Amino acid sequence: xxxxxFATTLGLLAFPLGGLKTAQDKPLVLQEDLSWNNWTAWxxxxxxxxxxxxxxxxxxxxxxxxxxxxxxKQGMPxxxxxxxxxxxxxx
Amino acid sequence: xADHGHYQAAGGTRQGIYVMAPGGRLLSSINALDxxxxxxxxxxxxxxxxxxxxxxxxxxxxxxxxxxxxxxTSFPKRGxxxxxxxxxxxxxxxxxxxxRGGWNRDHVWFSPSEVLEFLPQDQALGPGTGRKLPRPLVxxxxxxxxxxxxxxxxxxxxxxxxxxxxxxxxxxxVKDHFVFLRLAGRTMAEAKGPWLMGRNDWxxxxxxxxxxxxxxxxxxxxxxxxxxxxxxELVAKGVRWGRTQVxxxxxxxxxxxxxxxxxxxxxxxxxxxxxxxxxxNAGWVPKRR
Numbered sequence: 001x002x003x004x005x006f007a008t009t010l011g012l013l014a015f016p017l018g019g020l021k022t023a024q025d026k027p028l029v030l031q032e033d034l035s036w037n038n039w040t041a042w043x044x045x046x047x048x049x050x051x052x053x054x055x056x057x058x059x060x061x062x063x064x065x066x067x068x069x070x071x072x073k074q075g076m077p078x079x080x081x082x083x084x085x086x087x088x089x090x091x
Numbered sequence: 092x093a094d095h096g097h098y099q100a101a102g103g104t105r106q107g108i109y110v111m112a113p114g115g116r117l118l119s120s121i122n123a124l125d126x127x128x129x130x131x132x133x134x135x136x137x138x139x140x141x142x143x144x145x146x147x148x149x150x151x152x153x154x155x156x157x158x159x160x161x162x163x164t165s166f167p168k169r170g171x172x173x174x175x176x177x178x179x180x181x182x183x184x185x186x187x188x189x190x191r192g193g194w195n196r197d198h199v200w201f202s203p204s205e206v207l208e209f210l211p212q213d214q215a216l217g218p219g220t221g222r223k224l225p226r227p228l229v230x231x232x233x234x235x236x237x238x239x240x241x242x243x244x245x246x247x248x249x250x251x252x253x254x255x256x257x258x259x260x261x262x263x264x265v266k267d268h269f270v271f272l273r274l275a276g277r278t279m280a281e282a283k284g285p286w287l288m289g290r291n292d293w294x295x296x297x298x299x300x301x302x303x304x305x306x307x308x309x310x311x312x313x314x315x316x317x318x319x320x321x322x323x324e325l326v327a328k329g330v331r332w333g334r335t336q337v338x339x340x341x342x343x344x345x346x347x348x349x350x351x352x353x354x355x356x357x358x359x360x361x362x363x364x365x366x367x368x369x370x371x372n373a374g375w376v377p378k379r380r
Contacts, residue, residue, distance in 0.1 A: 034306045034328040041186035042326050046176050046351035048194050060360040065158040072113035072149055077140040079133065082093075083106035083122075 096120035110136025112148045162364035165376045171206045171320055173199040174355040177241050180328065180347035195240050198355060198365050201228065202375045206320065209260050209272065210313060216270055221261030224276075227372055229258050233278045235367040237303050237350060239331045242339025246299060247367045248280040249287035255279050258307060268316045274309035274325060282333070288370060301333025303348065325352040 034042065061067040064080060071078040093105045097120045107122035108129060119136035123129055140148070150156065166172070175197045181188035208228055211220040233256050234248040258276030265271070281302035286294055309325030327350040334340035355361040368376060 034308055034326065036308065038186060039308050039326055042180075042328055042349060043324065043351055045180070045186040045188070045191070046178055046194075046326065046349045047353075048176060048178075052194070056358075056360070059358075062163060062359055062363045063158065063161060065156055068113045068150070069156060069158075075148070077118055077136060078111050078113060079136075080109040080111060082109065 092117045093120075097122055108132060110140070112140065112143060114147055114149050114151070116143065116147050118143070162368045162376070163362050165200075165364070165368075166362045167200050167202045167375075169203045169206075169319060171199075171201040171209075171323065172355040172361065173323060173325075173352045174361065175199060175236055176351045176353075177239075178349060179241055180349045182347065184347065193242055195242070197236060197240070198361065198363060199232070199236055199352060200365055200368075200371070200373070200376075201231070202373065203318065205373075207318065209311070209320075210270065211260075211262065216262055216265050216315075218262055218264055221259055221272075224258045224260055229253075229256050229276070229278070230372055232258075233280050235365060235371065236352075237278055237280065237305055237327055237329075239301065239303060239334070239338055239340070239348060240366070241348065243337045244366075245335045245338040246282070246293060246295060246301070247288070247370055248282055250372070251287055252282045253278075253280050260311075263310075268314060269321070270313040270315060272311045272313060274307065274311065276307040277305070278307065278327070278329075279304045292369065293367070295336060297336075299333060299335045300343070301331070301335060303329060303331045305329030305348075305350070309352070320354065323352070323354050326350070327352075 061070060067078050067080065092111055092115050093107075093109065094100065095117050096105075096109060097107055098105065107120055109120045110118040110133060112118060118139035119132045121128060121132040123132075176194055177196070178194035179192050181190055205228060208225050210216065211222050214220050230250060230253055233253045234250065238245050238247060256276070256278040258274055258278075261273050261275075263271045263273050279302070282300060284298035284300045286298070288294070305327040306329060307325055307327045309323070311320055311324070312322040313319070314321050329348060330345055331348045332345035333343045365371065369378070
């Protein structure tokens with residue numbers, strides 16, 4: 001049964017979205033399936049570039065308290081980044 | 092400390108960048124997207140640090156800093172930790188399109204026992220064997236991670252708002268102690284309006300009808316000896332509609348959206364809990380922090 005389900009899955013991955021319309025009142029329809037033929041291309045589109053992710057090179061510490069303790073230990077000031085959407089994944 | 096910063100008053104948001112001494116003295120702060128302005132703030136903070144007498148640099152002697160009980164305490168060490176990247180897809184549906192807007196990221200957590208649920212349960216592992224993932228695992232992705240936070244903070248979906256969603260995991264090959272899997276599925280979540288998840292930090296002040304529908308394809312490699320994934324990639328492609336208060340959508344016009352999930356690196360910064368951890372459908376994460 002899994003084999004059958006999987007075999008039909010790719011055919012089902014294109015779904016018309018006729019009920020949804022764009023601002024120009026045109027139906028929003030996916031032009032093509034998500035398939036293994038275009039999977040890598042979409043992956044590369046989705047993954048941010050190295051330049052976009054350069055902030056990850058900073059050795060961020062994931063908690064304020066741990067940062068204070070490390071700054072104290074190293075005798076350095078602390079850079080604190082506070083917001084929703086900050087680099088560590090809190091959106 | 093923050094009350095003396097760029098907002099100059101107590102209350103309200105504290106978003107921004109602060110340079111401070113471990114002892115609590117504010118050295119400089121700003122809330123800006125301009126890298127040059129931020130750089131000047133950092134330089135100012137460093138200059139203030141160099142002028143700061145030593146006794147003001149450190150925590151008071153004898154003060155014990157209790158780091159408290161954080162969500163990160165539940166980090167699933169031998170589970171599956173993914174990083175997700177979410178962004179809008181091009182209107183022409185061409186992945187080669189150079190037009191790429193903003194993106195956002197999050198982490199996904201699965202416990203060690205949940206990891207085993209990705210494999211066939213009642214049959215010997217072999218090519219063609221597989222299973223539908225249990226509803227709770229699918230729900231975790233649909234409710235908390237296949238959400239429109241590309242441009243800003245958004246809301247999760249309630250369990251009742253998940254419709255007709257499924258993910259199949261199928262064994263492609265077994266080589267030594269490695270199992271090669273393919274994943275495929277469809278998801279749909281729609282919130283008609285009323286908030287269904289009770290009173291919590293996310294409870295909105297008004298109704299935000301919205302939805303997301305996706306198709307997913309992925310591949311993964313599972314190490315039977317370590318009982319862990321050594322590779323995991325999942326692409327979700329679909330459409331979103333509606334909006335929430337601060338997710339940066341001007342109106343409810345539908346648009347294409349995509350998600351990519353991958354194994355998170357082993358860095359301290361990748362131990363940050365998922366955005367909606369306080370609502371996670373995971374009994375192994377204690378709710379009160």
